[in-house]
Amino acid sequence: MTCTLRRTTALATALALMTGAASAQNLTMSSWVPPTHFLHTDVLVPFAEQVAEVTEGRVTVTILPAPLGGPAQHWELARTGVADIAWGNFTYEPERFVSLWFAEFPNAGTNGEAQSVALWRTYQAHLADLPVFDGVEMLAVGMFGGGQLHHGSAQMLTPEDIAGQKFRMGGPIQERLLTELGAVPVAAPATRAYEMLESGVIDGSLHTMESVVNFRLEDALTHHTIFPDGFYDATFFVVMNGARWDSIAPADQAAIEAIAGETLSATWGRQFDLQSPAATEALAAAGHTITQASPELIAAVDTIRxxxxxxxxxxxxEAGVADPATMMGFYMETYEALAAE
Incomplete structure (x- = not known):
């Protein structure tokens, strides 16, 4: 985390000193999932509580009762200081974060904790100094253990099954996968999936297994196609406004770093690892059709990948990554080592 370069101005630094870095501070966090969602209850709330604990109450975090913007706006909410802390999905700003696409390709893995730690280490080693990450303090990154293909009425086992079907998706990786498989991609965040399925705008949607349950889509998505190493993935961030971070006393920064970074990234992935098997079991018990993708479909996806x-x-x-192939290899080697532990 400390290797992150932020172009903060001398004025911002002076202001932090003038206002007294050691004074008690309350940080606001914007979150766009409902308070019943496990990311709120099992990741964000415990982190906020830990911040207060490790700083002995000098720094507290208040999770706002409603988000300050849509899912795709949360990086900017933190970078510009509208919120002190925000979390979101790199996928929703694909052109800005092209450097991270490698982690969203098919076969990125199905162990969310190992993925998230591997991505954190990759970010630290290869990405943290890129200008695109200026203006924020990266508190964590995360992945979700492999997204799958879900349909409302039919099995999707072969490329022929998928051709012509309309699927909600969230980013360019998913869009290209669907397009080259002959499907019709429809861009929208996961929070809109239910209304789109109910209105017939889409036939299916891309999600993790847990997302089908946690976004209450189990009545609308009843057929699930499983790719053993993941059909696609998503990358997430938890970031803090850079100037706000600089205003925190160094001792409290160090205390927060100890519970953020790799630790918070691991927690993020671990929670997805707990949720998805339970969701799969619940969907199977409800009579859903859960089948493995055919070798033909897997081969087609591998070719596209x-x-x-x-x-x-x-x-x-072109986006500034010094050696993209080496970086991707670093991520995969790190993931495989962690997943094998």
Whole structure:
């Protein structure tokens, strides 16, 4: 976390000193999931409580009762200081965060904790100094253990099954996968999936298994196609406004760093690892159809992935990544080692 370069102005630094860095501070956090969602109850609330504990009450975090913007706006909410802390999905701003696309390709893994820690270490080693991350203090990154393919009325086992079907998706990786499989991608955040399914705008949607349950889609999505290493993934962030971070006393910064970073990233992924198996069991018990993707479909996805990786290496280099292939290899080697523990 300390290796992150932020271009903070001398005025901001002076202001932090003038206002007294050691004084008690209450930080606001904007979150766009409902307070019943496990990310709120099992990740964000415990983190807020830990911040108060490790700083002996000098720094507290208040999770606002309603989000200050839509899901795709949360990076900017923190960067510009509208909220002190925010979390969100890198996927929802794909052009800004092209450097992270590698972690969203098919076969990124199905162990969310290992993925999230591997992504944190990759960020620290290869990405933290890029200008795109200026203005914020990265508190954690995360992944969710592999997204899958879900449909409202039919099994999707082969490319022929998928052709012509309309699927909600969240970013360019998913869009290209669906398009090249012959489907019709429809861009929208996960929070809109239910209304789109109910109105017939889409036939299916891309989610983790837990998301089908936690976004209350189990009545609308009844057929689930499982890819053993994940059909796609998503990358997430927890960030704090850079100037606000600089206003915190160094001792309290160190205390927060000890519970954030790799620790908070691991917690993020671990919670998804707990949720998805339980959701799969609940959906099976409810009579849903849960089947493995056919070898033909897996092979088709692997071919698309290979082309995406080749194109991304060029795009990531243009976005400032020094050696995209090496970075991706670092992530995969780190993930595989952690998943094997």
């Amino acid at each position: 290979d082309a995406m990786v080749a194109d991304w290496i060029v795009a990531a280099a």
